[in-house]
Amino acid sequence: MSRIFEFDTADWETAFSGDQRGMALSEIEQGKVLYFPKLGFRIAENEKAFLSPATVGKSKNVSFDAVSGDLHGTGPAVADVEALRSLMARFASQASGLVAKLLPEYGAAAVQGRTSFRPVEAAGRASSWRKDDTRLHVDAFPSSPVQGRRLLRVFSNVNPEGRPRCWRLGEAFEPMAKRFLSSIPAPLPGSGPLLQFFGLTKSRRSAYDHYMLQLHDKMKADLAYQAEADQAPFDFxxxxxxxxxxxxxxxxxxxxxxxxxxTFYLPVEAMRDPATSPLKILERLTGRVLV
Ligand SMILES: [Fe+2]
Structure with a gap:
């Protein structure tokens, strides 16, 4: 099974053909990575100084909100915050344009979330097994419930030293979920509103978020699964x-x-085939409505 689907576009402003858009939609909804090996994000001469771990503080990421323009996470070494903000805004705009041109069926339903810059080496960065992204996982975040919305992410490797971003890609969502679901207890009644009340989540943690967090943790905690699951390395x-x-x-x-x-958030209803979403797969497997 190929986990990657390639496009040879080299320009962020490219218009895609109807065939390309159709393929992109069906492939990405099947869980594949849409890969643009000729599409680089250009770092201007005056921005090259930002390619340093000193650009971030303790958070290890610079985070940008394209709607408000807010920039967080910069280290004290960043002298020209406005130049960094403009880099982040440019990436946010190009990533957004790429999604709009390639996946126009999603349209305004794809809501732009945070833009992040990660200048810290990914290997050896984790402080715990739960945060260890060198272990296979699906994304789910304890403090940021999504209530079933999809997490669509656009990535660009801007490494100036010729080094790739090295991923492993694992098995499809459904066999993974089937493997772990039986070991996951149902959420405690009333726990979603309580977590929100005490400020532990930014919005209500739905049953869907509960199952996704548990799957994320079960995958990472299972070292036999990490070693034996169907997977393939891929270097970007x-x-x-x-x-x-x-x-x-x-x-x-x-x-x-x-x-x-x-990051973009997409309601399941905006998909061409909602049945492929983690929400609909988990609802089918548990026999429950999860949001
Ligand atoms: Fe991840």
Missing amino acids: PPSTTWMVFTDQASHAVMSGQFLLEQ
Whole structure:
């Protein structure tokens, strides 16, 4: 099974053919990575100083909100915050344009989330097994419930030293979910509103979020699964871009430094085939409505 689907576009402004758009939609909804090996994000001469771990503080990421323009996570060494903000805004805009041109069926339903810059080496960065993204996982975040919405992410490797971003790509969502679901208890009644009340989540943690967090943890905690699950390594060289539903495609980041990432949230109803979404798969497997 190929986990990657390639496009040879070299220009962020490219218009895609109807065939290309149709393929992109069906492939990404099946959990594949849409890969643009010739599409690099250009770092201007005056921005090259940002390609340093000193660009971030303790958070290890610079985070940008394209709607408000808010920039967080910069280290004290960043002298020209406005130049960094403009880099982030440019990536946010190009990533957004790429999604709009390649996946126009999603249209305004794809809501732009945070843009992040990760200048810290990914290998050896984790402080716990749960945060260890070198283990295969699907994305789910404890404090940020999505209530079933999809997580669509666009990544660009901007490494200036010729180093790739090295991933592993795992098995499809459904066999993974089938393997772990029986060991996951149902959420405690009333726990979603309580977590929100005490400020532990930014919005209500739905039953869907509960199951996704548990799957994320069960995958990472199971070292036999990590070793034996159907998987393949894939290296994304510098000056390449890729996009994938990271809530669906099992992935692990083995190494790499200097990455730009843009998140989009997509309601399941906006998909061409909602039945392929983690929400609909989990509802079918549990026999429950989860949001
Ligand atoms: Fe991830």
